[in-house]
Amino acid sequence: MVRFSELLPEFWREFRFWRNVSNELNGSSPPGNFIGSMNYPYINVGALINDGSIDASILDNPEEWFRRGFTQWDIVKLRSRIILSRTKTSVKSFSNSIIDRIQELSIGRNPVNVEVRLRKLVLRALADDYHAPLGNIGELRDLRITSNVSAEGIIERLVNDYDVDARTAVIELYRGSIPISRIQRIFAVGLLGDRRFRRLVPTRWSITAVDSIIGEYLRDRVVDYNEVGQVEVHEMEYMGNRYFVILIPGPWRYELIELKMPGSVWNRDSHSPRVYVDYEGVRGMKGYAESTGGAFYAIRLGVLEYLNRIGRQASVIAVREVTPEYRVPVGIWQAREAVRNGMGINTKRFSDINEAINYVNSSLSTGDLWLVHSHLIREFRSDLTRFLLNDRENHTY
Known part of the structure; x- marks a missing residue:
């Protein structure tokens, strides 16, 4: 988590808009929610509210942000128009009328009109590598929904199905073309899964959980495909993040190598890059990707979607600079x-x-730093050495 004092003036200057807001507000929710993780299992649960001065439908819609090519500062300006109106509760508490209304608005496909009464409004930045930034927090006294909430039939069916497990529900929503950000939102407010196990889930956990579930579903399909025919490098860049995804003929294996350069948001004061690596083999990973966190699952999902599209599997190295x-x-x-x-x-x-390694080395600002940290390259070279030794033993020259 990042505090206001650690962010650039351009960031916190945007949030002055709300300083004169009264304790009563008629507005709309994108719809959106935010579930905190501090003091778990007694956490803050909130709805994202706007005063109606801007189209609320884009305030919590990452897929649309990307389609429109929004910059970092576009996102900051958008999110400065939101108040996180929250209340504290237990993750197992569903007998709370405010929580009921936050859950209700969270399934909507269109903005939902609301009236909120606040105890107080504070400026406090919420910004990290998991969720979009927030900086205006209102402590809720009451929240009312003043318009109809409309949701797709598949969402209503799964929200009301108390026997299907959460993993199956997430996959069904994904296959039903519900945007991933909306699945994460519904997952966070405890509306999916077996009745016995439904819980409120902190937003940062729900983001990773949904990415992980969908990734595992796609991976189970990919491992049955034939291998890619040659080495490929896929290159992309967005908001100062550069991605090189290397596909190597072979069984599914995947690693993410993150290189956080000096001066970047997570490495402001160092004079050398920070390197983080996580890896999963043919049988997947036991436990959580501790080094790269949510990025491991988010990037894996994108790679697996592509491999499913082309009907191939590969050994994959993703480099994020x-x-x-x-x-x-x-x-x-x-x-x-x-x-x-x-x-x-x-x-x-x-x-x-x-050849692919040389290309990536020449393209990265950090050069070949990633190479010495790659588990998969070491495995590949070890496999090649074993193959050459066996080949020599099996031939007479």
């Missing part, structure tokens, strides 16, 4: 959308892995 141009954290959605929309667009093909 975070440059000094990335000055404000806007959420992990930017990595997900950049990769899932960029795979197959700017692609180069190579006759062998060494």
